[in-house]
Amino acid sequence: DAGVTQSPTHLIKTRGQHVTLRCSPISGHKSVSWYQQVLGQGPQFIFQYYEKEERGRGNFPDRFSARQFPNYSSELNVNALLLGDSALYLCASSLRGDRSYEQYFGPGTRLTVT
Amino acid sequence: DQQVKQNSPSLSVQEGRISILNCDYTNSMFDYFLWYKKYPAEGPTFLISISSIKDKNEDGRFTVFLNKSAKHLSLHIVPSQPGDSAVYFCAARKSAGGTSYGKLTFGQGTILTVHP
Numbered sequence A: 001d002a003g004v005t006q007s008p009t010h011l012i013k014t015r016g017q018h019v020t021l022r023c024s025p026i027s028g029h030k031s032v033s034w035y036q037q038v039l040g041q042g043p044q045f046i047f048q049y050y051e052k053e054e055r056g057r058g059n060f061p062d063r064f065s066a067r068q069f070p071n072y073s074s075e076l077n078v079n080a081l082l083l084g085d086s087a088l089y090l091c092a093s094s095l096r097g098d099r100s101y102e103q104y105f106g107p108g109t110r111l112t113v114t
Numbered sequence B: 001d002q003q004v005k006q007n008s009p010s011l012s013v014q015e016g017r018i019s020i021l022n023c024d025y026t027n028s029m030f031d032y033f034l035w036y037k038k039y040p041a042e043g044p045t046f047l048i049s050i051s052s053i054k055d056k057n058e059d060g061r062f063t064v065f066l067n068k069s070a071k072h073l074s075l076h077i078v079p080s081q082p083g084d085s086a087v088y089f090c091a092a093r094k095s096a097g098g099t100s101y102g103k104l105t106f107g108q109g110t111i112l113t114v115h116p
Helices: none
Strands: A005-007 A009-015 A019-024 A032-035 A044-048 A052-056 A062-069 A074-078 A087-094 A107-111 B010-014 B019-025 B030-039 B046-049 B056-059 B062-067 B072-077 B085-094 B102-106 B110-115
Touching: A005 A087, A019 A087, A019 A107, A032 A074, A044 A062, A044 A074, A044 B110, A074 A087, B010 B019, B019 B030, B019 B085, B019 B110, B030 B062, B046 B056, B046 B062, B046 B072, B072 B085, B072 B110
Parallel strands: A009 A107, B010 B110
Antiparallel strands: A005 A019, A019 A074, A032 A044, A032 A087, A044 A052, A062 A074, A087 A107, B019 B072, B030 B046, B030 B085, B056 B062, B062 B072, B085 B102, B085 B110
16 A cells, blocks of 8 residues: 655755645545654644645644645645745645544655755 | 653664653643654654553554653663664644644654664
8 A cells, every 4th residue: 555645755945935745645544734844853733634624723824825635635835935944844644533643644845945 | 832742862772672762741631642753764654652541552562651640651662673773753642622633742752773
């Protein structure tokens, strides 16, 4: 079985630009969560989507947005990039909303903002 | 507000011995606790979880202990193997019902090195 996949693997952007990161969950998983991990820290929760609806939002500015598609894949969008947005962005999927504590992570997208 | 803390940045053990990784939390609303392992350039890999109504869960070489009164959990790896060398994160989830019920709160991680 394929695990969670994310694209691109890494990318470099300039301050002020916009970026879109993509995630495909494990087959059968309907919940997708996004996390940001900066060096030396644990992942920080950004969003959770279940059945295409936002079910949770972390303490991130409105420059961060996301959506989930009918096939349960998801996009994370970040506008007006800042240097501090440089991080590993992780996507995780889980089987059902109420068992969302068992989250399975993809390899991440390494974003560098210059 | 660091609700989940791993106070040991690193741990070094000999192959075959026990590794004990510790985690403390402050929020009594957490209902599930998890341990993840992370290799460089990979996403975190789910290892084991425990419900807040239990005090122990075992899966092969991995055992997680939960002490609710102390708000402390630990992961025991026995016997430790060189392939266990990685960063270990503990994570916790608040009980369902409010917003962000799927949110996991992570500790800062502990780097485990197992020497042959």
